Amino acid sequence: MKDIERRGGLYEALGWGALFLWLGIASLVRGLPAGADLFGIGAILLALNLARGLSRIPVNRFTVVLGSIAAAGGATIFILRQWFGMPPVDLPFFPTLFLGIGVVIVAYTIANWRSSSRPQGAPE
Numbered sequence: 001m002k003d004i005e006r007r008g009g010l011y012e013a014l015g016w017g018a019l020f021l022w023l024g025i026a027s028l029v030r031g032l033p034a035g036a037d038l039f040g041i042g043a044i045l046l047a048l049n050l051a052r053g054l055s056r057i058p059v060n061r062f063t064v065v066l067g068s069i070a071a072a073g074g075a076t077i078f079i080l081r082q083w084f085g086m087p088p089v090d091l092p093f094f095p096t097l098f099l100g101i102g103v104v105i106v107a108y109t110i111a112n113w114r115s116s117s118r119p120q121g122a123p124e
Contacts, residue, residue, distance in 0.1 A: 012048075035081070
């Protein structure tokens with residue numbers, strides 16, 4: 001059990017390091033195709049969970065969903081811009097995404113806290 005926790009911490013640290021490296025690279029390199037930054041973030045999150053799963057460490061469903069959304073969003077932006085000539089849209093994606101994720105986390109936490117703090121047999 002100790003080995004699994006240690007390996008899980010290792011994967012988490014490597015994932016964070018890779019994520020920050022990619023964010024730095026994507027910010028510095030101006031010639032990246034549209035959507036490459038999002039796709040790279042999604043690929044890192046999904047690869048982290050793949051490594052965890054292959055090592056028989058429980059995957060994090062939240063980062064699987066977030067990685068899937070980021071990878072799909074990046075691929076969609078690339079396809080729309082490259083194949084269909086869609087002009088760039090100045091949509092603040094990350095602030096909107098962070099706000100949405102924050103609302104979901106807070107609402108989920110409050111809902112679970114209320115249901116877990118209610119005494120057994122108490123009316124709802």
